[in-house]
Amino acid sequence: MxxxxxxxxxVHDTIVFSTALIFAxxxxxxxxxxxxxxIALEGMMIIGAFTGAVITYAFQDSMGAVAPWIGFILAGxxxxxxxxxxAVASVTFKADQTVxxxxxxxxxxxxxxxxxKIIFNGxxxxxxxxxxxxxxxxxxxxxxxxxxxxIFEAYPxxxxxxxxxxxxxxxxxxxxxxxxLRAVGEHPRAADTVGINVKKMRYTAVMISGxxxxxxxxxxxxxxxxxxxxxxxxxxxxxxxAALIFGKWHPAGAMGAxxxxxxxxxxxxxxxxxxLTKYIPTEFIFMLPYVLTILVxxxxxxxxxxxxxxxxxxxxGSR
Amino acid sequence: xxxxxxxxTKESFLVPVVAIILGLLTGAIAMLAGGxxxxxxxxxxxxxxxGSAYNFGETIRQITPLIFTGLAVAFAFRxxxxxxxxxxxxxxxxxxxxxxxxxxxxxxxxxxxxxVIAGAxxxxxxxxxxxxxKAARGVNEVITSxxxxxxxxxxxxxxxxxxxxxxxxxRSETIKESSMITISWLSQMFDSARLHWGTLLAVLAAIxxxxxxxxxxxxxxxxxxxxxxxASEYAGMNVNRNVVKAMFIGGMFAGIGxxxxxxxVFHYQAIMTAQPGYGFDGIAVALIGxxxxxxxxxxxxxxxxxxFGAAGxxxxxxxxxxxxxxxxxxxxxxxxxxxxxxxxxxPILKKKKEGGN
Numbered sequence: 178m179x180x181x182x183x184x185x186x187x188v189h190d191t192i193v194f195s196t197a198l199i200f201a202x203x204x205x206x207x208x209x210x211x212x213x214x215x216i217a218l219e220g221m222m223i224i225g226a227f228t229g230a231v232i233t234y235a236f237q238d239s240m241g242a243v244a245p246w247i248g249f250i251l252a253g254x255x256x257x258x259x260x261x262x263x264a265v266a267s268v269t270f271k272a273d274q275t276v277x278x279x280x281x282x283x284x285x286x287x288x289x290x291x292x293x294k295i296i297f298n299g300x301x302x303x304x305x306x307x308x309x310x311x312x313x314x315x316x317x318x319x320x321x322x323x324x325x326x327x328i329f330e331a332y333p334x335x336x337x338x339x340x341x342x343x344x345x346x347x348x349x350x351x352x353x354x355x356x357x358l359r360a361v362g363e364h365p366r367a368a369d370t371v372g373i374n375v376k377k378m379r380y381t382a383v384m385i386s387g388x389x390x391x392x393x394x395x396x397x398x399x400x401x402x403x404x405x406x407x408x409x410x411x412x413x414x415x416x417x418x419a420a421l422i423f424g425k426w427h428p429a430g431a432m433g434a435x436x437x438x439x440x441x442x443x444x445x446x447x448x449x450x451x452x453l454t455k456y457i458p459t460e461f462i463f464m465l466p467y468v469l470t471i472l473v474x475x476x477x478x479x480x481x482x483x484x485x486x487x488x489x490x491x492x493x494g495s496r
Numbered sequence: 497x498x499x500x501x502x503x504x505t506k507e508s509f510l511v512p513v514v515a516i517i518l519g520l521l522t523g524a525i526a527m528l529a530g531g532x533x534x535x536x537x538x539x540x541x542x543x544x545x546x547g548s549a550y551n552f553g554e555t556i557r558q559i560t561p562l563i564f565t566g567l568a569v570a571f572a573f574r575x576x577x578x579x580x581x582x583x584x585x586x587x588x589x590x591x592x593x594x595x596x597x598x599x600x601x602x603x604x605x606x607x608x609x610x611x612v613i614a615g616a617x618x619x620x621x622x623x624x625x626x627x628x629x630k631a632a633r634g635v636n637e638v639i640t641s642x643x644x645x646x647x648x649x650x651x652x653x654x655x656x657x658x659x660x661x662x663x664x665x666x667r668s669e670t671i672k673e674s675s676m677i678t679i680s681w682l683s684q685m686f687d688s689a690r691l692h693w694g695t696l697l698a699v700l701a702a703i704x705x706x707x708x709x710x711x712x713x714x715x716x717x718x719x720x721x722x723x724x725x726x727a728s729e730y731a732g733m734n735v736n737r738n739v740v741k742a743m744f745i746g747g748m749f750a751g752i753g754x755x756x757x758x759x760x761v762f763h764y765q766a767i768m769t770a771q772p773g774y775g776f777d778g779i780a781v782a783l784i785g786x787x788x789x790x791x792x793x794x795x796x797x798x799x800x801x802x803x804f805g806a807a808g809x810x811x812x813x814x815x816x817x818x819x820x821x822x823x824x825x826x827x828x829x830x831x832x833x834x835x836x837x838x839x840x841x842x843p844i845l846k847k848k849k850e851g852g853n
Contacts, residue, residue: 216638216639262833265833265836266829266832266835266836269835270833270834270835270836272832272833272834273832275578275638276578276783276832277829277833279578279580279638279779279828280825280826280828280829280832281825283776283821283828284821284822284825284826284829286821286825287819287820287821287822287824288526288821288822288825290816290821291526291530291816291819291821291822292530294816294818295530295816299816407770408769408770412642412643412646415639415643418639419639419643422636458654458657460651460653460654460657461654463650464646464647464650464651467643467644467647468643468647470643471635471640471643471644471647474629474633474635474636474640475629475633475635475640
């Protein structure tokens, strides 16, 4: 086989698998930049993957190709609602944000399968969706040899992910809203002194976070898996957190890290396609993204700097 | 993390109880939304557990691993660490026990203890990977231990496939009889429910937990690091070493739990498509149990009843078993956000005061 084709396939698959991670790590960025640890990205992705699949299932017969878009949008809304308890616990009740996040992860895992079983007569997964996103070929550009297939034949959600990276960068670094968000995450007392409503900013950030992470989850069920089951997300929320840390809480950095982790998943599918499983046991290929995450975290985390007030509840009475 | 521990020293009893009630109420709301009758479902749960000798014995079987994973999470909590990796430590404990159980040929009085010890060491080492990365590299132990859970799952499947599973099967060959820790006479008393020495080991582990943390110098250091790492460092304690040690001992508890599941319950290891879930429940057990050994045992009994009885809810009221996951997750949430719980607790405390006066 031609190396150009292999490389082209690898880039193509990397973009497919990175999409969910980009959305989710951007989600984590809003929350953590405002000072709220969001380990619940996994749960928010699960809720998004579930909502996206179920809503698309409900509308696919009547709406056809529009159905996944409805599913996608409602997934985002469901995600921000699901994030609300995390905001209530972390901001209003000054709970331990890690424990609260873990609780939401478990809640999402239980609730989604519980509801799936109710809706699909006891089956642990949704039926395979007949209408999901199909890839968009950008006219002319996709005709470029190798590069065309690699970059210009992607799911619409992938293009949206890259747009979201740019918008997030603009919002966080170029607007008053972004400045306030960062101020609240770095020095809430100073922000409070100049009249920024710390609690409101953090609530907003956590809910945006839930929406984006859920959009990420929905991209999985509406592109690659075409259904929802208990292992649709399987740890990608945590990989997104790793991408956020690896990317130093910067949108472009997070995107780069998400693409890096996407390669690990793309290799996974390539190895299976080329029948390399004869030489490498499948279990090791499945392990790859998780091992890579640990290695990256171990190698780089010491050098990246988190928002100063990350994980610290803001108490108006404290100094 | 200190905050979580502090809850239990103040309103040590009331907060978890109210959190459990709120968790059950959340479950009831979820059931109503799904078109089920929550009262009927909870009754079916109780009936399932206490309905027959066999089911009661099986509930004890279900409680045992929860004590182990609860202790694993609680021990790390005491040193200020969130050991969410009990799941993975449990799995490697299973693998180690299966390996020793199948490959070695020894008299029972050596074989079984050796298999348990192998599980303990494997779990301990697996736990200390996250501990080491935290200590040496400052990596958040929550993320590494979750990643390690997945690695453990696939590693376990690989070890089984590569060495112990006959071609075309989904589970390993049976372990040697000399390594089993089943108590046959007790099993017969409970209509052949799978009862084993692991339950006794779990209680001993809880006692060990208490002794090491509150009666030894080493335990004093572990707790000091958990309460204030900076002060401990200043007082000359090696914080990093204590972090690794806490994760090792925590991992040991989970590893023994995994080993006992193989040696006492299944006698073989199957290919896993999902995490067994004991590590997850262990978090709820530790939080509700206030990270004290006695509390962990009590909480494990409660969650053992809930998780085993869930099958009864399915049978008696048609409720999917995942409903219990919703209940347990809500309980964890309410313990974390104990501020919410206090809103409910305050009126009770006030009444008591007024009554007393």
